[in-house]
Amino acid sequence: MSLAEEQSVDHGAEAFVRFDKVQKSYDGEILVVKDLNLDIPEGEFLTMLGPSGSGKTTSLLMLAGFEPATHGEIYLGGQSINNVPPNKRGIGMVFQNYALFPHMTVAENLAFPLLVRKMNKADIEAKVQRALEMVELPQMGGRRPAQLSGGQQQRVAVARALVFDPKLILMDEPLGALDKQLREQMQYEIKHIHENLGVTVVYVTHDQAEALTMSDRIAVFEDGIIQQLSTPDDLYERPQNSFVAQFIGENNKLHGKVSKIAKGVASVDLDGGGTVTAAAVNVSAVGERTTLSLRPERVEIEPAKGQTENAITGEILELIYLGDHIRTRMNVAGNTEFIVKVPNSAGNKPLAEGAKVNVGWQSMDCRALDALG
Amino acid sequence: MTDATLSTTGAAAPLLAADGTPLKEKLARTTRRMKMRALLLTLPLVLFLILSFVLPIGQMLYRSFNNPTGSNVMPNFAQAIKNWDANQGIPSDDLVEIFVKDMASAKKNREVGKTIGNLATRVNYEIPGSRSLFTKTARRAGKITEGPYFEALVKIDKRWDNPNVWRTLQRVTNDFTLSFYLAATDRKYDSSGAIIMADELYQIYLPILWKTIWLSALITFLCFIIAYPVSYLLSTLPLATSNLLMILVLLPFWTSLLVRTSAWIAMLQKSGIINNVLVYLDIIADESRIQMIYNITGTVVAMVHILLPFLILPLYSVMKTIPPSFMRAARSMGASNTYAFTRVYFPQTIPGIAAGTLLVFILAIGYYITPALVGGSDGLLISNLIADHIKKTLNWSLGAALGTILLVVVLLFYWIYNKLVGVDNLKFG
């Protein structure tokens, strides 16, 4: 039983968007989306996160109505929308390249969905102006999209998706074309708009930092399957499998074999020597191979005796000064890419490359996951 | 402190480079070499354009209103008759004497462009049937040695008594003439020197010009109707498939024009493939085979086929740049397929449509071989008439005048286009 199904049980019938056993294949040979079950409650900001080819964009296009589902049903507000054309679904959408119509002014772009709805002229003007103010571009209505900066275009695209008051907004990597600083700024702005308007947002991205910043919940896609559906902190702190652990945040991997399981704690004999204890997440039997996942910031260097439940000796290979912390690459139990983030605080002893030091961590910070990956 | 001095005097004094020369001068000097080199690279093209385009067209324009035949053949008479008042009817005998002497010396002249035959041909354009009047009179002009000269001329041929002959001679011996533009617009001078329309039975150029224009418009429209969906298909298909289809579109492009036209003859003629199939399928009877070639149908079919790629290519290249997300965005905002197409997709293809249709129209209006081969008696277009005057009748001035009118028509359409879509908006590829 996957976690997605657990969630769907939780939210039950009042889900605003529901994927029910949805499958998608383009060529009849490969399933791009395999058995997708997902419930999204009204007002939620849900992010579909995953590498390219993981099925997240396809799922979004099916929800928008641009791709038919090969199997299964998609519900919106309790109604199956499989046979509803995209223009009747009332879903706002923001595209990766913004898709602002180049032959229309900004105001004409914003008025487009309202004109389609045959709204009267005065109402359209008022709504367009309000939308422009919402994205802080009140003077830009007369310009052509090509005359705007990337960030401004992005805002117009968001405003256009919102201007006709849809209950659901889909965003397909909307910030992909912006530079880093602007991207971070836009993340907050979109999040605030979501909070203020209370619309439901389904957001697709491959950028995990973006997902963590903005989302209420994140669905991690890989290989056409949702690997984990959780809140951002759960996802980071408690990855359910090694793919998620690796995809979200930085992660040290140690391979080994389970020698004992008791009360949710597994003892693991490391391949590189030594035995450590870890939270038994994805292991069920003694003798099973496992991959331990350990966040770099949860590792202590030279812990005091008894301060950590695990301690093991390693060698410092490289020190990188990063201001707020020192990124330390070590060889621990045969893993030469073992990273420790040492806070740059006054009390810390200076470290030297080539030095042999002890590293330690709490058992609950280290998760014994599936051996694959 | 230096900043302060600069800012007080800076408004008037030019900025100086580090070595004291004005900055503008310095910049000009450093970029001069680059500019010279760029100019040098374009030189072959500029020369080529001047030699192969500007000069010939300039010459054509000039030839359409300048014809020095009259003054070449009869230099003295041309000078003498210049200030003569044509309303006198018959010129004075002094003037006629100059004419006779010029004619006698022209008769001996065998230099190309200065023979009596040249003059006879030239006058014959103005007074049809008068050619022999000149060749015949010239043979005997040498024998007229004393006055009265006018009576002597009338004795040779009574037509010299007609004032219109002399009026025309005055006009013809003037190098600058409107005659060819008049002829090209089915007009002429009447015997009193006023401009009138030619007899309806002889009006040919304006009707053919109108026919050429509307036929070109029809061909352009049909090309558009066919090319638009094809280009759309090409731009949306996966690359491998669209490349294959593109080759099919371009294949006729790589085939000789004559081969393509002949292929249409084989297809469309009475004993051709289409008629044979129709007869075989008993759709039509053997004796009522359809005439599909050697008429307007044949011209239109063959020209649409030949000109199609010129519309597909710019359309395709424009459509290729329109991402599918535009249509999706419109659909997501509630637009039906039709609405999204007319409001979002179609407007963005207008630059391609404009460029393609303009190209096809201009090519069609000057087309010549295809209508000549498959047009039959209906296939006579303005360019065929031009070719006729250049190649057969050798009335180059009339050909030039017709060519100039065609050029003006094309420029006129270009101007209208510019008003409608703007030349900057044309996208050829």
Added chain:
Amino acid sequence: MTITKLLASTAVGAAIAFGSVAAQAADLTVVSWGGAYTKSQVEAYHKPFIAKTGTNIRSEDYNGGIAEIKAQVEAGNVTWDIVDVELSDAIRACDEGLLETIDHSTLPAGADGTPATSDFLEGTLYDCAVANIVWSTIFAYDKSKMADGPKTMGDFFNLQKFPGKRGLRKGAKVNLEFALIADGVAASDVYDVLSTPAGVDRAFAKLDTIKSEVVWWEAGAQPPQMLADGEVAITTAYNGRIFNAVAGEGKPFEIVWDGQIWDLDLWVIPKGAQNKATAFEFLNFSTATEQLAAQASYISYGPARKSSGPLVGKYHNKDIDMGPQMPTNPANLTNAVQSNFEFWADNADQLNERFNAWLAK
């Protein structure tokens, strides 16, 4: 295109290029109308001339008209040495100073000793041109499809009696004469009538009666082809083309001589021809009695010399008497018109405009 094909075509191209360079070096360039007609001249003139003088002759084809001659003379680069032209073109080119003048006294006397000036048929010698043959525009039909065929020019215009498409040359010349003859004008009066506006109207009115059924041709090779394809039932044509289709290809075509309009082909020498002396030599050689007679055994065009008449025998490889095939054969001349070059020189421009206007309606 495969590499071999590419190479082959390049080689052919190079050969043509070199060929034309070589042609520059030819001793004489003779220009004529191509096809069966040029072939008859090659057999009757070129080959014996080469055998006699060793001159290297290059034969070139063209489609008539004086545009090329004019262009060459005006450019001062005359590569054509001697050209076979129609009479009206010869007169006009001569009038405009594009041709060398020819002294008739230097032309060879006939085989029987008659001086050239009296041996040539009347009206075949001009200041700049010497006629070689008499040709004719006639009409013809396929007798395998029309057993009891048309006999007179009137029949050609009679759609009730002889239904079917008609082939006519695209242009005013010849057609207007045909129309008047069909309308009952005597052959000798044709140009008098045509010189009046009423006569022109009458000719066009007669053409109107068959306009809807006419297929227009332009090149001489078209009419026999159109007859063979069944594209037309009856067509006007050059008599030599029809004869060659009958004699050479065995086509069942029948020529109707009634109302034939005969004309001349003449040799002219463009002014400033590069090989002028050789051109005159060739002119004299080819217009001698035997050569003109010899040409008539390859194509059914009549020699321009009286003394050649008796020497005309049979078709070169078949037992066909050439005499009756000639436009000048007395039996064929009973209702014939000689094309009036002066009329056409005066009126061609205007009548062609009217013709085109009429055609476009």
